[in-house]
Amino acid sequence: MTDVDEPQIQFLDNFREIFIFITLWTVTTVAVAYFLAGIRAALVFGCKCSLESPTWAYPILFCIFGAGAGFVHGAPMACVFAALYRSIPYEPGVDIATALGIGQGVLIVYFHLGGGVFIHYRECPEPEEDEVRNMYRDLADNRKLPISNAMTSLDPQSYYNSPTSKLEMEKSTMDRWNLKKRKRRFFRTARIKLFG
Structure with a gap:
């Protein structure tokens, strides 16, 4: 027999754990994306990197807004995912919940940045x-x-x-x-x- 240890995978076995795990990863993903957008906004608007300039607060404010938006938009879907996994006899692993949370966060960021809003403008342009x-x-x-x-x-x-x-x-x-x-x-x- 070999002495290779099998990887220890943690399974989430109740509604609360699944909901918290998916929501946490969604909020983290959206907050990080908004933090990066805040850094970009500070650079575009001329961050002087001093306490007198209000642009140093852009990344922090964007991050807080992103975390709130991620929670507001991500929590209902995380609730649906958790209820779905509990309704069938299946306990998702931490890796599956992580992938669901990050994927949901990426979709939220995509639609917040306008990716889904301007799709139809290519087909029917605005009249002059x-x-x-x-x-x-x-x-x-x-x-x-x-x-x-x-x-x-x-x-x-x-x-x-x-x-x-x-x-x-x-x-x-x-x-x-x-x-x-x-x-x-x-x-x-x-x-x-x-x-x-």
Whole structure:
């Protein structure tokens, strides 16, 4: 017989252990990723590495935010995983729980950094400002979108034809569109500056 020791694998045999282990690894993964993003943000915004400069706190604040976000988004799924493993007669090892926690943390970081948000923008680009203005002007003038018989009883023509309503409608639409455009530009610029 050989004297080789078999590796000792610790098995997690109750709901609490599985939940805590998966949640801990998820929170750690997200916190580390956000800590690195905080370091990158401090470098981009010009960290002077002095106590007078507020940028030295970016990594710490990002890490705390990442840990909180990791817990908020990771704990419910860790609860589901733990309940699933307890409902079947299976005790996962520490290695399986570690892999689940890290994988879940990577998915959370991916979606937090906008990987899942901008997927559909490649397929249908935003219309230009002039196109939106013309579209709503045509809608207001009732040239391209005819009013159905059901709507004619409400007499919307009087509202659309008044000059103040056209101006208000165009202004509110353009304000909303410009706000969305500015937000999208800000987040795209921040993502490029932070992550290259």
